[in-house]
Amino acid sequence: MIDADAGALAALCARALNDPPTADELTRALLVDPAVRVLGDPGVGVVACALDGTVGSIRLIVVDRPARRRGIGRTLVHEAETHLRQAGATSFRVGGDAPRYLWPGVDVTELGLLALLEAAGYARGEAALNLEVPLHAPPPVPAEPPAEVTGDEVAAWCRTHWPHWEVEFVAAAERGGLTAAVDEHGIAALCARDVLRDGWIGPVASRPDLVGRGAGRAPLLHALHALRVAGRTRAEIAWAGPLRPYLAVGARPGRTFVVLRKAG
Ligand SMILES: CC(C)(COP(=O)(O)OP(=O)(O)OC[C@H]1O[C@@H](n2cnc3c(N)ncnc32)[C@H](O)[C@@H]1OP(=O)(O)O)[C@@H](O)C(=O)NCCC(=O)NCCS
Known part of the structure; x- marks a missing residue:
């Protein structure tokens, strides 16, 4: 359910978060998902949650800085869990929310949020790594230009090989943010x-x-x-799987996140 104004949410995030998503990022990573429900008041604090099968997922929680340590965060977690339980959740999760996420988990430097979740009964699970690639001198661009592939080809390839990445790859194709390599068998x-x-x-x-x-x-x-041509000085590899392909292009340590879970 889309029931939140992206501009008001973005303004709260800009005031209250160290890594604030923009209104556009909030829309495409969160609010376009019809399963997402936003609870709270963007003037003070909100929680965004969604049911994923029987797992209730908290995808964003933020309380404005002047309003902290008054119990608002605790109340928002409780309200999200109550909503998710009524919707059918038998367990809860923070992070690990592919294909639509703003962070792959809770940044390990956000100790206040980790403490709030600990107090609410969540246990820390696996880590997710974002790596950083400085863009001042990346390895040379390949002589062969990126291959042209259509959105339909991308969708079919994903359905055959990597169904859980279809949403992100198709969105990338639609936004002009996809690079591809092909061989005699099609998309490589x-x-x-x-x-x-x-x-x-x-x-x-x-x-x-x-x-x-x-x-x-x-x-x-x-x-x-x-990304370099677009003016960026660094790229962030999101939720890296294998590390070696990124280390081979100059990746450095970036941010570490942790996924938390709680039984229903
Ligand atoms: C984490 C956050 C939501 C807490 O909101 P809040 O309204 O201050 O939380 P509460 O007042 O309900 O705190 C409840 C409990 O959580 C723990 N807690 C919360 N913030 C804490 C902090 N900074 N240090 C230690 N414990 C903390 C405490 O146990 C607290 O209970 P207490 O005040 O009785 O000791 C808020 O600090 C925030 O928005 N931080 C940024 C979150 C973020 O990074 N979001 C993006 C990823 S989803």
Whole structure:
């Protein structure tokens, strides 16, 4: 359910978060999802949540800085859980929300949020890494230009090989943020950029028979150069899977996130 004004939410985030999503990012990473419900008051604090199967997911929680430590965050978590339980949730999660997420989990430096969730009964689970690639001198752009692929080809490729990445890759194709490599069997690898957050790279995927054989390197390099040409000085690899393909193009440590869960 889309029941929130992206501008008011973005203004709250700009006041209250260290990494505030823009109104456009909030819309495409959160509010376009019809499952998302936003509760609270954008003047003070909000929680955005969604049911994913039987898992109730908290995708954004933010309380304005002057209003903190008055119990508002605790109340928002309780309201989200109550809504999600009524919708059918049998457990809860913060983070791990592909294909629509603003962060892959809770940034480990957000100790207040981690403490709030700990107090609410959540246990910390797996880590998710965002890597950073400085763009002042990326490896040379491949001589071969990025391959032209249609949105329909991308959707069909994803349905065959990587269904859970279809939403992000198709969105990238529609937004002009997709680079591709092809071979005699069709699409060999795809790299998406600027899909959920501006300046983010991901997902990146090779056809299963090519995994580990460097097929993703050319689309990744084309994406890095596109971000550089657009004026960015750094790219953020979102929720990195294998590390070696990114280390090979100059990736450095970025941000670490943790996914939290609670039984219903
Ligand atoms: C985390 C956040 C939502 C807490 O909101 P809040 O209204 O201040 O929280 P509450 O007053 O309900 O706190 C409830 C409990 O959480 C814990 N807590 C919250 N903030 C804390 C902090 N800074 N340090 C230690 N414990 C904290 C405490 O146990 C607290 O209970 P207490 O005040 O009785 O000790 C708020 O600080 C915030 O918006 N931070 C940024 C969140 C963020 O990064 N969001 C993006 C990812 S989703």
